[in-house]
Amino acid sequence: MTPYSRKAAIAHRGASSYAPEHTLEAYRLAIAQNADYVEQDLQITRDGVLVCLHDVTLERTTNVKQAFPDRGTPYVWDFTLEELKTLDAGSWFGEKFRGAKIPTWQETIDLVRGRAGLYPETKDPDVYQERGFDMEGLLAESLVKNGLHDSSSTPVILQSFSPASLKRLSVEYKVLAPRILLIEASYGPHLTSDRLQEIRSYAEGIGPTKTLLLTNPDIVGRAHAAGLSVSPYTFRSSDTRFPTVTEEMAYFLNTLGVDAVFTDNPDLFPR
Numbered sequence: 046m047t048p049y050s051r052k053a054a055i056a057h058r059g060a061s062s063y064a065p066e067h068t069l070e071a072y073r074l075a076i077a078q079n080a081d082y083v084e085q086d087l088q089i090t091r092d093g094v095l096v097c098l099h100d101v102t103l104e105r106t107t108n109v110k111q112a113f114p115d116r117g118t119p120y121v122w123d124f125t126l127e128e129l130k131t132l133d134a135g136s137w138f139g140e141k142f143r144g145a146k147i148p149t150w151q152e153t154i155d156l157v158r159g160r161a162g163l164y165p166e167t168k169d170p171d172v173y174q175e176r177g178f179d180m181e182g183l184l185a186e187s188l189v190k191n192g193l194h195d196s197s198s199t200p201v202i203l204q205s206f207s208p209a210s211l212k213r214l215s216v217e218y219k220v221l222a223p224r225i226l227l228i229e230a231s232y233g234p235h236l237t238s239d240r241l242q243e244i245r246s247y248a249e250g251i252g253p254t255k256t257l258l259l260t261n262p263d264i265v266g267r268a269h270a271a272g273l274s275v276s277p278y279t280f281r282s283s284d285t286r287f288p289t290v291t292e293e294m295a296y297f298l299n300t301l302g303v304d305a306v307f308t309d310n311p312d313l314f315p316r
Contacts, residue, residue: 047274048202048223048249049081052298053305054314055164056080057279058099062309065106065138067097068145072156080311082162082202085153088121088169089178090129095150095187096121101169107132107147122176150184154191162200163193166227170210181210185218194220204252212247223249225276233257236264241271250274250304258301259286265301278307291315 059071060078067086075083085097103109103119109132113119121129126149135145148156150165157163170180184203188194193201204225205211211224226248228236233253244251251268255277258264268275280294287293290308295315297303308314 047304048200048225049274049304051081053081053162053276054079054311055082055084055276055305055307056161056311057084057307057309058086059083060309060311062282065135065142065145067099067106067148068134068142069148069152069156070135070142070145072148072153075311076157076160078312079314079316080161081305082164082200083153083157084164084166084204084307085150086166086168087150087180087184089173089180089183090124090126091122092125093178093183094126095180095183096126096129097148097150097153099168101172103129103132106137107134108136122173122178150187151191154187154193158191158193158199162202164202164204167203167205167207167210167214170205170207181213181218185214185220188220188222194222208244208247215247225250225252225274227251227278228253228257230254230257233261233264236261236267238267238271241268241273245271245273248273250276252276252278252307254278255280255297255306258297258303262301265303269302274304275302276305276307277303280306280308280310282310282313289313 056075058066060074064071086099088098109119134147135142167180173180201222206227214220250273282290285293291313
């Protein structure tokens with residue numbers, strides 16, 4: 046039922062409470078803090094390279110407006126990898142991270158493999174498809190190239206908010222790695238037992254927002270009955286409703302019975 050060998054800590058965008066999200070610095074720290082998995086959001090450059098970045102635009106976490114003041118809305122797909130590598134992706138978080146770079150997916154594999162699991166998300170794959178990019182194809186190709194397309198010494202779990210993307214990875218590209226369907230709070234009323242059974246036809250688990258489980262804790266048992274793991278997001282020391290984020294994660298893991306949690310604070314995961 047579960048793709049996890051134990052209750053797992055997934056470092057959300059790396060150890061993103063302590064280092065700028067989706068940088069090698071954040072990924073290294075997540076590994077040092079004993080994260081079981083390090084999460085990556087995937088985007089695609091103009092020249093077709095997978096990079097790790099949450100947003101489809103660059104202004105929130107880089108100095109793109111200063112570096113390229115005449116480029117308009119700075120969508121990732123309008124920039125080459127060479128251009129992205131000139132950007133500072135660390136100063137927004139703290140001066141000591143000045144000069145941190147947006148990592149490629151390959152650089153991330155090279156850093157994380159053998160030290161923690163990889164947890165890539167196909168981010169806005171339909172938007173990229175409209176622009177002629179095949180995110181699933183690029184991801185599948187990279188997994189094969191790196192020997193990560195099936196069981197290996199480095200576990201890989203794929204995630205997406207897009208059922209179509211997960212289906213393409215499984216059916217069209219024959220990727221054997223487990224797949225997780227991410228779920229927003231507004232989708233909660235649609236998570237009937239029949240719907241969970243349908244999700245099981247193309248995914249091994251669900252990743253609901255934690256607020257959905259607080260108001261509908263029965264989802265965990267029904268998902269497990271359907272053969273699906275449950276991995277809620279996102280647990281942060283800055284916004285927990287519990288006395289500590291460790292206690293919050295422990296409640297979800299031990300009382301509600303979830304299988305893993307996405308957290309910005311992998312060092313505070315209850316072990």
